[in-house]
Amino acid sequence: xxxxxxxxxxxxxxxxxxxxxxxxxxxxxxxxxxxxxxxxxxxxxxxxxxxxxxxxxxxxxxxxxxxxxxxxxxxxxxxxxxxxxxxxxxxxxxxxxxxxxxxxxxxxxxxxxxxxxxxxxxxxxxxxxxxxxxxxxxxxxxxxxxxxxxxxxxxxxxxxxxxxxxxxxxxxxxxxxxxxxxxxxxxxxxxxxxxxxxxxxxxxxxxxxxxxxxxxxxxxxxxxxxxxxxxxxxxxxxxxxxxx
Amino acid sequence: xxxxxxxxxxxxxxxxxxxxxxxxxxxxxxxxxxxxxxxxxxxxxxxxxxxxxxxxxxxxxxxxxxxxxxxxxxxxxxxxxxxxxxxxxxxxxxxxxxxxxxxxxxxxxxxxxxxxxxxxxxxxxxxxxxxxxxxxxxxxxxxxxxxxxxxxxxxxxxxxxxxxxxxxxxxxxxxxxxxxxxxxxxxxxxxxxxxxxxxxxxxxxxxxxxxxxxxxxxxxxxxxxxxxxxxxxxxxxxxxxxxxxxxxxxxxxxxxxxxxxxxxxxxxxxxxxxxxxxxxxxxxxxxxxxxxxxxxxxxxxxxxxxxxxxxxxxxxxxxxxxxxxxxxxxxxxxxxxxxxxxxxxxxxxxxxxxxxxxxxxxxxxxxxxxxxxxxxxxxxxxxxxxxxxxxxxxxxxxxxxxxxxxxxxxxxxxxxxxxxxxxxxxxxxxxxxxxxxxxxxxxxxxxxxxxxxxxxxxxxxxxxxxxxxxxxxxxxxxxxxxxxxxxxxxxxxxxxxxxxxxxxxxxxxxxxxxxxxxxxxxxxxxxxxxxxxxxxxxxxxxxxxxxxxxxxxxxxxxxxxxxxxxxxxxxxxxxxxxxxxxxxxxxxxxxxxxxxxxxxxxxxxxxxxxxx
Numbered sequence: 001x002x003x004x005x006x007x008x009x010x011x012x013x014x015x016x017x018x019x020x021x022x023x024x025x026x027x028x029x030x031x032x033x034x035x036x037x038x039x040x041x042x043x044x045x046x047x048x049x050x051x052x053x054x055x056x057x058x059x060x061x062x063x064x065x066x067x068x069x070x071x072x073x074x075x076x077x078x079x080x081x082x083x084x085x086x087x088x089x090x091x092x093x094x095x096x097x098x099x100x101x102x103x104x105x106x107x108x109x110x111x112x113x114x115x116x117x118x119x120x121x122x123x124x125x126x127x128x129x130x131x132x133x134x135x136x137x138x139x140x141x142x143x144x145x146x147x148x149x150x151x152x153x154x155x156x157x158x159x160x161x162x163x164x165x166x167x168x169x170x171x172x173x174x175x176x177x178x179x180x181x182x183x184x185x186x187x188x189x190x191x192x193x194x195x196x197x198x199x200x201x202x203x204x205x206x207x208x209x210x211x212x213x214x215x216x217x218x219x220x221x222x223x224x225x226x227x228x229x230x231x232x233x234x235x236x237x238x239x240x241x242x243x244x
Numbered sequence: 245x246x247x248x249x250x251x252x253x254x255x256x257x258x259x260x261x262x263x264x265x266x267x268x269x270x271x272x273x274x275x276x277x278x279x280x281x282x283x284x285x286x287x288x289x290x291x292x293x294x295x296x297x298x299x300x301x302x303x304x305x306x307x308x309x310x311x312x313x314x315x316x317x318x319x320x321x322x323x324x325x326x327x328x329x330x331x332x333x334x335x336x337x338x339x340x341x342x343x344x345x346x347x348x349x350x351x352x353x354x355x356x357x358x359x360x361x362x363x364x365x366x367x368x369x370x371x372x373x374x375x376x377x378x379x380x381x382x383x384x385x386x387x388x389x390x391x392x393x394x395x396x397x398x399x400x401x402x403x404x405x406x407x408x409x410x411x412x413x414x415x416x417x418x419x420x421x422x423x424x425x426x427x428x429x430x431x432x433x434x435x436x437x438x439x440x441x442x443x444x445x446x447x448x449x450x451x452x453x454x455x456x457x458x459x460x461x462x463x464x465x466x467x468x469x470x471x472x473x474x475x476x477x478x479x480x481x482x483x484x485x486x487x488x489x490x491x492x493x494x495x496x497x498x499x500x501x502x503x504x505x506x507x508x509x510x511x512x513x514x515x516x517x518x519x520x521x522x523x524x525x526x527x528x529x530x531x532x533x534x535x536x537x538x539x540x541x542x543x544x545x546x547x548x549x550x551x552x553x554x555x556x557x558x559x560x561x562x563x564x565x566x567x568x569x570x571x572x573x574x575x576x577x578x579x580x581x582x583x584x585x586x587x588x589x590x591x592x593x594x595x596x597x598x599x600x601x602x603x604x605x606x607x608x609x610x611x612x613x614x615x616x617x618x619x620x621x622x623x624x625x626x627x628x629x630x631x632x633x634x635x636x637x638x639x640x641x642x643x644x645x646x647x648x649x650x651x652x653x654x655x656x657x658x659x660x661x662x663x664x665x666x667x668x669x670x671x672x673x674x675x676x677x678x679x680x681x682x683x684x685x686x687x688x689x690x691x692x693x694x695x696x697x698x699x700x701x702x703x704x705x706x707x708x709x710x711x712x713x714x715x716x717x718x719x720x721x722x723x724x725x726x727x728x729x730x731x732x733x734x735x736x737x738x739x740x741x742x743x744x745x746x747x748x749x750x751x752x753x754x755x756x757x758x759x760x761x762x763x764x765x766x767x768x769x770x771x772x773x774x775x776x777x778x779x780x781x782x783x784x785x786x787x788x789x790x791x792x793x794x795x796x797x798x799x800x801x802x803x804x805x806x807x808x809x810x811x812x813x814x815x816x817x818x819x820x821x822x823x824x825x826x827x828x829x830x831x832x833x834x835x836x837x838x839x840x841x842x843x844x845x846x847x848x849x850x851x852x853x854x855x856x
Contacts, residue, residue: 088710092710094708
């Protein structure tokens with residue numbers, strides 16, 4: 001698998017917000033079936049990286065390549081149609097719509113709309129709770145349930161690559177654990193996962209590989225084991241207490 | 245959590261007299277006095293006095309004052325509990341609160357009367373005329389008048405306070421009787437119109453006095469009938485009944501809806517035949533604004549784009565029709581008249597104009613929409629407001645006056661025809677039928693769109709634009725769809741307007757029109773089709789449109805004041821609108837419940853800490 005063609009690739013991507021140089025010559029390669037995490041502190045450019053994946057910000061130079069096809073300049077809709085979906089930070093469900101409507105929006109671009117029930121069934125199997133809540137307003141769910149719906153909504157698009165923006169943000173520790181188990185499960189089912197996370201320990205415990213972003217530049221790029229063992233990284237992100 | 249929530253307060257059946265919230269009573273009394281003076285000072289009493297409600301002793305002018313002490317007496321006596329409800333503990337204190345509030349209001353108002361009697365302030369307040377003083381002093385001395393106002397207001401305030409004490413059933417009986425009689429008195433013109441159509445004039449001859457107003461006998465009989473009906477009515481609110489209705493099985497609901505739709509269609513077909521010109525004129529105006537409201541409802545209610553320049557598309561529709569059909573226009577196409585299904589001539593030619601209007605409205609929707617669509621919220625509102633004015637000023641401009649006639653507009657727009665029936669601007673009945681056809685089309689389109697994929701995308705867009713985009717929704721295209729759909733419906737309304745009036749002038753397309761359409765949508769209930777109809781009936785039918793007189797023609801010059809007051813009251817008391825969509829009602833009520841739950845410390849309906 002490691003030598004297969006990358007499904008998502010950043011080739012020397014630069015992003016500017018006006019005069020601010022946010023991403024500096026970023027190179028990322030994600031192969032099918034991998035689980036890759038992107039680590040970094042605040043304002044290091046993590047969310048911008050995800051936005052660039054989805055074409056929500058345009059790179060000033062460099063290319064975003066999806067499945068061998070250069071998608072620079074493509075609209076978000078075109079990129080989503082290529083099989084990339086995102087679970088946004090803080091879940092951001094459509095709170096006033098029902099759970100079912102949220103899931104349906106996830107499948108907005110699907111052309112095989114007759115087969116939506118298959119995905120729904122798969123999601124219900126993974127999250128039986130979602131089935132019970134189907135007619136309820138998404139905003140009335142608990143945090144954990146909202147996370148399930150957010151993941152379900154993304155899966156409704158039948159993605160090849162699932163982008164996860166800070167999956168542990170705003171969740172109770174028990175739920176964070178549960179959430180990472182879900183991500184692992186989705187990855188095992190064959191979906192490539194690209195995850196942005198501040199909780200480096202947790203992310204590296206399930207990821208295959210990791211990139212470390214610092215003020216818009218990739219400073220480290222290695223397997224998860226190697227990153228956990230890396231002294232510099234441990235000092236910067238993991239905290240010595242955790243490594244004991 | 246409230247600290248004392250554990251110990252429920254003991255509930256005596258009757259609160260002691262001394263337990264009056266004097267500060268509140270003082271405040272309510274002063275406010276009521278100010279309100280009375282304000283209503284008098286803006287000239288409402290003088291103008292509305294022309295209209296008799298109950299012959300010979302009650303005019304609409306006095307009615308405009310009478311409700312004030314009752315209302316403030318009622319609110320002064322009410323004591324809200326932390327959860328927003330009304331305290332169940334009732335008693336003499338409520339009566340006392342009401343009485344004192346009313347007396348205070350009367351006192352303040354008497355001061356006002358003395359003031360305007362003593363000083364001539366007509367230079368500044370042009371409505372403070374001697375006639376007003378005569379009305380307010382009942383043509384008697386100022387001292388007698390003051391006594392009458394103080395005692396009268398105190399008694400009215402007492403009634404308000406008493407309304408707190410009596411059982412819900414009695415309260416309902418009284419309010420039904422009062423509101424019922426008031427409505428029948430207000431609807432005088434329409435009821436007479438209808439009775440003439442049905443050839444039962446003898447009923448109205450008995451009910452209404454010769455020079456207007458209900459006869460005292462009729463008022464008493466009607467009061468008794470409405471009171472009895474109110475006494476018998478169930479104690480469920482409109483919303484509770486609606487909720488019950490909604491929880492019925494789907495098939496039953498569908499069948500009932502079909503029956504209701506059938507009845508509505510029959511009413512639309514047959515009612516205009518029975519009623520006279522006046523009612524038809526009102527119905528036609530209401531229909532026109534329903535069409536406009538449905539269009540704006542898609543833009544604002546469904547897609548959440550606040551468009552304050554909506555009148556522009558109305559103008560485009562009207563001018564397109566005018567230019568194509570008026571012999572005075574340089575682009576007159578003599579072959580094209582608004583002739584639907586004419587057998588002799590070219591069968592489809594009326595629809596050609598419809599198609600041209602559709603295309604022009606859609607093009608203008610795209611032209612206005614494309615540059616502004618990336619803006620959000622307030623920015624969008626302001627820019628669309630500007631575009632609306634630009635369109636009006638273009639039609640008014642000298643530069644384009646060879647085409648649009650400038651301030652002179654385009655006149656001589658011929659009538660339309662459906663088959664053999666000719667629709668003339670002068671015959672409101674036929675205009676109503678034409679409007680009804682387009683309203684039915686619009687309702688169908690709006691209804692289908694609501695549950696469509698596009699409708700879902702609009703909801704998502706309204707909720708969270710960024711995430712909607714991340715889900716692959718092409719936000720620009722979807723927003724533009726909403727804009728264009730709304731524009732086309734407004735274009736049709738413009739076409740009907742042009743035929744109805746027979747001439748179009750830029751002055752008909754002021755900003756006020758956009759705002760009134762928006763108020764219809766908000767008052768009716770955003771995102772609700774039925775709400776738009778209710779809103780249009782209330783605002784256009786009863787109060788009157790921007791230039792169209794409504795049922796209460798006397799209110800004409802106070803229309804904007806009442807619109808404003810209505811909007812404020814709606815936002816405070818019923819933000820979801822008069823007839824909200826089920827979805828929106830749930831949203832707003834739910835949020836309220838949660839806030840209350842937080843206040844009272846009772847568990848809310850949604851927080852569940854069960855994620856083990």
